[in-house]
Amino acid sequence: MTSSSPASRAASAGAVALLLVLAASVVSLQMYHDRHFRAAATAQQMLYVRSPAVMKRLALSYDALASDLYWIRTIQYYGGTRLSPDPDKHYELLYPLLDLTTSLDPHFSIAYRFGAFFLSERAPGGAGRPDLAIALLRKAMDANPDRWEYPYDIGFVHYRYGEYPEAAEWFRRASQVPGATNWLEPLAAVTLAAGGNLEASRLLWQNLLTNGEQDWLRRTAAQRLQQLDAIDEIMRLEALTAAYEMRHGAPPTTWQELIAAGALRAIPRDPAGHPYELNPWWGLVTVSEESPLWPLPTERAP
Amino acid sequence: MPATLLVAVHVFRDSIRDKVLYSIVAFAVLLMGTSFLIGQLTAGQDVKIIKDLGLAAMSLFGLFIAIFIGIGLVSREIERRSIYAMLAKPVRRYEFIIGKYVGLVGTLLVNLAIMAVAYYAVLAYMTVVLPPGAFKGGPPAMDPRLLLAMGMIAAELALVTAVALFWSTFSSSALLSAALTAGIWVAGQFGSDLRNFDQVVNSPAAVATARGLYYVLPNFAAFDIKAQVVHGLPVTAGYFAMTLLYAVAYIAMLITAAVLIFSRRDFK
Numbered sequence: 001m002t003s004s005s006p007a008s009r010a011a012s013a014g015a016v017a018l019l020l021v022l023a024a025s026v027v028s029l030q031m032y033h034d035r036h037f038r039a040a041a042t043a044q045q046m047l048y049v050r051s052p053a054v055m056k057r058l059a060l061s062y063d064a065l066a067s068d069l070y071w072i073r074t075i076q077y078y079g080g081t082r083l084s085p086d087p088d089k090h091y092e093l094l095y096p097l098l099d100l101t102t103s104l105d106p107h108f109s110i111a112y113r114f115g116a117f118f119l120s121e122r123a124p125g126g127a128g129r130p131d132l133a134i135a136l137l138r139k140a141m142d143a144n145p146d147r148w149e150y151p152y153d154i155g156f157v158h159y160r161y162g163e164y165p166e167a168a169e170w171f172r173r174a175s176q177v178p179g180a181t182n183w184l185e186p187l188a189a190v191t192l193a194a195g196g197n198l199e200a201s202r203l204l205w206q207n208l209l210t211n212g213e214q215d216w217l218r219r220t221a222a223q224r225l226q227q228l229d230a231i232d233e234i235m236r237l238e239a240l241t242a243a244y245e246m247r248h249g250a251p252p253t254t255w256q257e258l259i260a261a262g263a264l265r266a267i268p269r270d271p272a273g274h275p276y277e278l279n280p281w282w283g284l285v286t287v288s289e290e291s292p293l294w295p296l297p298t299e300r301a302p
Numbered sequence: 303m304p305a306t307l308l309v310a311v312h313v314f315r316d317s318i319r320d321k322v323l324y325s326i327v328a329f330a331v332l333l334m335g336t337s338f339l340i341g342q343l344t345a346g347q348d349v350k351i352i353k354d355l356g357l358a359a360m361s362l363f364g365l366f367i368a369i370f371i372g373i374g375l376v377s378r379e380i381e382r383r384s385i386y387a388m389l390a391k392p393v394r395r396y397e398f399i400i401g402k403y404v405g406l407v408g409t410l411l412v413n414l415a416i417m418a419v420a421y422y423a424v425l426a427y428m429t430v431v432l433p434p435g436a437f438k439g440g441p442p443a444m445d446p447r448l449l450l451a452m453g454m455i456a457a458e459l460a461l462v463t464a465v466a467l468f469w470s471t472f473s474s475s476a477l478l479s480a481a482l483t484a485g486i487w488v489a490g491q492f493g494s495d496l497r498n499f500d501q502v503v504n505s506p507a508a509v510a511t512a513r514g515l516y517y518v519l520p521n522f523a524a525f526d527i528k529a530q531v532v533h534g535l536p537v538t539a540g541y542f543a544m545t546l547l548y549a550v551a552y553i554a555m556l557i558t559a560a561v562l563i564f565s566r567r568d569f570k
Contacts, residue, residue: 060491061526065358068351072343107533110347215433 052103067104091127106143120157148180226271237285253280305393309401317409325363356421357528364459372466373479375402396561441534451531457549458525464556490522
């Protein structure tokens with residue numbers, strides 16, 4: 001039994017109070033430090049171990065868990081870099097992080113597919129490195145030869161860069177993997193024949209919207225499909241402005257003129273609900289810079 | 303009650319007294335805490351990461367218990383001199399060793415079984431809170447095949463316990479026994495490197511030594527099917543059965559060696 005005299009109880013209470021005061025001062029000092037010395041404390045992102053072979057040995061039998069930790073770090077790195085105010089984003093660590101993640105867990109499908117998507121995405125949204133995206137997907141194919149998704153993704157990377165014959169060839173190779181989905185062969189044919197027309201693009205994004213394994217991928221696909229709808233609508237509106245110009249000798253300067261002429265019933269809005277913008281000099285139509293659909297794939301962000 | 307069982311029950315009670323089952327609380331807190339926090343960090347890989355983390359935690363907690371209790375199974379009795387009282391009773395030395403082993407493996411299995419229940423409870427929770435699309439393209443959250451990985455973890459821990467008990471029968475230093483057991487577990491993860499040593503070294507003697515070590519050291523890497531099971535990849539019944547048989551044979555060999563050494567020890 002322990003003795004609990006009033007003196008010892010008071011001593012304990014004093015010790016607890018001291019502990020709380022010290023804990024509060026530690027937190028306060030850290031907050032002060034963060035406020036006043038942030039610039040000095042900012043460390044450059046770095047990878048201590050870059051060799052997948054070394055990391056695989058270091059992880060012993062916990063390689064899947066180590067892979068998860070690298071995956072979380074990849075997400076944080078990509079998100080942090082993308083949201084950073086730095087206009088000159090390079091994503092230098094994206095490929096090494098994905099390489100480590102997928103070497104530790106060679107069946108980590110989403111790491112390959114996420115990686116390929118954002119490695120090939122042009123700046124500022126991605127690294128703009130289709131070569132690394134394809135290298136990652138080739139590694140995925142070596143580890144998982146029974147998955148048609150990886151050759152399909154290689155085709156997708158080529159498609160994004162306008163390399164239509166290569167894209168069609170990879171879609172064809174994907175279609176030959178046993179168990180591949182049946183729309184790959186028509187996709188290869190459409191891509192090869194049309195050289196990247198809007199219908200081929202729509203088919204690709206529609207497939208991702210329907211079969212995408214992840215929310216972020218489905219959201220991206222939905223947005224890209226809305227952009228394609230907007231492009232279709234812009235072509236229709238530009239046909240209307242051209243017809244108006246032929247009839248009146250000058251392009252319309254506002255939507256109201258087209259409405260008054262009976263060509264439109266109301267101000268046209270893009271699929272995200274923002275009014276389209278009409279260039280009063282040339283009769284050209286674009287989505288508003290306020291719209292989440294801006295810039296369209298046919299336009300360039302400043 | 304047979305003497306072996308009496309010793310085993312004694313070890314089990316001792317382990318409970320040593321707060322071994324606190325590891326279950328740590329496990330449950332770790333998994334539940336992670337399941338709440340992980341959604342923001344993983345871009346839709348919550349279930350995979352919870353599965354990986356749960357299996358790794360089961361293995362790691364079990365490994366610590368197997369090593370740190372296993373190394374003291376016999377040596378602690380000698381150190382405390384309670385071995386004299388034990389041997390004065392009608393307990394044969396082989397019964398003592400086997401009882402000690404069965405007691406600790408029993409503790410580990412109970413530990414693992416309760417962790418498995420907590421694990422499936424967290425996965426059931428994830429099934430409820432995550433949208434149905436979260437499981438697209440992968441195995442279900444409550445995949446019964448996860449039990450295969452747990453079975454392999456149990457077999458691996460039983461083998462680690464046998465290694466720890468083996469050292470415990472003749473080493474008087476707990477630190478040395480722990481280092482040797484952990485060292486053998488680590489070396490047992492590098493089976494494929496030892497087997498393929500000829501690809502990095504030209505010396506036939508070094509290659510032969512590495513090949514010999516490959517066959518002598520327990521191949522712990524063979525028990526690691528966690529990643530396959532989490533990804534829903536096939537693990538054949540033949541592989542599972544042969545790996546279990548390998549564990550049984552190796553454990554029997556180590557226990558026999560431990561009994562032989564312990565039978566010859568003079569405690570006067």
